[in-house]
Amino acid sequence: MDYKDLANLIFPKAKEISYYEEKYPRRDLKEGAIVTRYAPSPTGVMHIGGLYQALIAKKMARQTEGVFFVRIEDTDQKREIKNGTSEILTSLKHFGLEPDEGMISDIEEKGKYGPYKQSQRKEIYQAYAKYLIEQGKAYPCFCTTEELGSIRKKQEEAKIRPGYYGIWAKCRNYTVEQMAEKIKNGEQYIIRFKSPGREDKKIKHKDVIKGNVEFPENDQDIVIIKADGLPTYHFAHIVDDHLMGTTHVIRGDEWLSSVPLHLQLFYELGFKAPKYAHIAPIMKNDNGNKRKLSKRKDPEAAVNYYEKEGISEKAVEEYLLNIANSTFENWRRANADRDITEFELHLNKMGVSGALFDMVKLLDVGKTVISKFTAKEVYEEAFNWAKKYDKELEKMLQNKELSLKIFGIERENKKPRKDIAKWSEVKENIEYMYDEHFLEKEQEYPYQVINKKEDINKILSLYMEKYYDEKDDKQTWFNKIKYLAEEMGYAKEVKEFKENPGKYKAHVGDVSTVLRVALTSKTNTPDMYEIMQVLGKDSIKKRFEKAKSERNHI
Numbered sequence: 001m002d003y004k005d006l007a008n009l010i011f012p013k014a015k016e017i018s019y020y021e022e023k024y025p026r027r028d029l030k031e032g033a034i035v036t037r038y039a040p041s042p043t044g045v046m047h048i049g050g051l052y053q054a055l056i057a058k059k060m061a062r063q064t065e066g067v068f069f070v071r072i073e074d075t076d077q078k079r080e081i082k083n084g085t086s087e088i089l090t091s092l093k094h095f096g097l098e099p100d101e102g103m104i105s106d107i108e109e110k111g112k113y114g115p116y117k118q119s120q121r122k123e124i125y126q127a128y129a130k131y132l133i134e135q136g137k138a139y140p141c142f143c144t145t146e147e148l149g150s151i152r153k154k155q156e157e158a159k160i161r162p163g164y165y166g167i168w169a170k171c172r173n174y175t176v177e178q179m180a181e182k183i184k185n186g187e188q189y190i191i192r193f194k195s196p197g198r199e200d201k202k203i204k205h206k207d208v209i210k211g212n213v214e215f216p217e218n219d220q221d222i223v224i225i226k227a228d229g230l231p232t233y234h235f236a237h238i239v240d241d242h243l244m245g246t247t248h249v250i251r252g253d254e255w256l257s258s259v260p261l262h263l264q265l266f267y268e269l270g271f272k273a274p275k276y277a278h279i280a281p282i283m284k285n286d287n288g289n290k291r292k293l294s295k296r297k298d299p300e301a302a303v304n305y306y307e308k309e310g311i312s313e314k315a316v317e318e319y320l321l322n323i324a325n326s327t328f329e330n331w332r333r334a335n336a337d338r339d340i341t342e343f344e345l346h347l348n349k350m351g352v353s354g355a356l357f358d359m360v361k362l363l364d365v366g367k368t369v370i371s372k373f374t375a376k377e378v379y380e381e382a383f384n385w386a387k388k389y390d391k392e393l394e395k396m397l398q399n400k401e402l403s404l405k406i407f408g409i410e411r412e413n414k415k416p417r418k419d420i421a422k423w424s425e426v427k428e429n430i431e432y433m434y435d436e437h438f439l440e441k442e443q444e445y446p447y448q449v450i451n452k453k454e455d456i457n458k459i460l461s462l463y464m465e466k467y468y469d470e471k472d473d474k475q476t477w478f479n480k481i482k483y484l485a486e487e488m489g490y491a492k493e494v495k496e497f498k499e500n501p502g503k504y505k506a507h508v509g510d511v512s513t514v515l516r517v518a519l520t521s522k523t524n525t526p527d528m529y530e531i532m533q534v535l536g537k538d539s540i541k542k543r544f545e546k547a548k549s550e551r552n553h554i
């Protein structure tokens, strides 16, 4: 009996690996093309760190005319959550991170290197496990949970490294005959990798992001095929990344310390290892302490938070690029109108330690991003968001004509107004422009310099009767406010007012403020001429009447 017989006994039906090596040919891509992937496990809601990894992976593939694929790593079926896969894929789509290949829904996939769901690749892993057994590089382990527990206990008591290695790896020393006999007797087993490593030797690794790192060699005989016949993550991803032609493994740095094991597995299987790029996690400043963004403590750690809050996916993407490369900020300054796809990301310029997540900055990016949208785009995005999350806003936006005009104020010009950071702010931002909201509610009127009821009412009446004309252009409109100021005995020009202190009680600007406050109940609004154009005569009149009859002016 030899290793080959043992392998046949364990996996009688498994194919030769040459079958798979031929089925999945090398990719024919141009030199330097990066083939990379996002490989989530569907074990919980998607974390912003996962989105960050996917964004970086896709960008690197795009930049090099490579391939970005999504592989679902669902071999730990006990931890899998309902709808885990579809939620991840929906989030990726929402953020424009659809893969070139791989899973596109819970049940559909595209691409020639599939299946892209690990639970459907069982035979493939078994073929490669068989291949290792044939060479004496993997073996069946018959240790029971109790035995493993007692090994761990002994190791703890002796204060030595835990694990299944060296003298503790009892099953690696059985002869092929002994193993075969146990199997024939029906003993339960799993398959372990027979590590050739030594803990007292070091391996050097050059990580694309972390740079040179040194670790002790792996000497653990890790499990590669579990009792349910499925592989462990470590083994599965080696086989997959080999067959799928991955050139770069871009993943979270919690995996950095597994590199010695992974390189060893690649080597023992006779595969060329890909490059590794380990991304530092996104951190949060928690009262002066820097810690990882946590799904339990921080709502903003979950990707669906951004959608619920109405933070534009474009803003999130742009902000994540900001975190990824510090050069992004300068690039953006110099290229304000370029699309982020034109920014060239460099993996080796990514921070070795985690970047701090800053919501204020993200919302600021959001303002800039949204300021560049057309009125129609703002309308559509806000409306789509409202349909899901804000019935009242949805109702307001059903008046499409008015809404488009409102969103058009100070927009689609060289210096657009930056007043919306996220869709959940829209209602508060534009509510006052809708008569049904403004007129029906009691309003506060924060008048400033000119604040006597009598003066205010006179300004409002005179303006409506004598000066307001819907057809006026902006200059004429403004001149008329000057004439009104003059008629009321205020300075027509601010300059005049400043030159003659004491002569005037107020100036044209103060008259404008009265009109503004009466119209909107705000002291600070977008351009008043545009507001009046949007509201129209009827609404302006009603608003002035309301202001005149209101008692609670400040």
Ligand code: GLU
Residues within 6 Å of the ligand: 038, 039, 040, 041, 073, 233, 237, 249, 250, 251, 252, 255
């Ligand atoms: N399934 C692993 C995870 O979710 C993927 C790690 C990798 O990208 O290799 O962390």
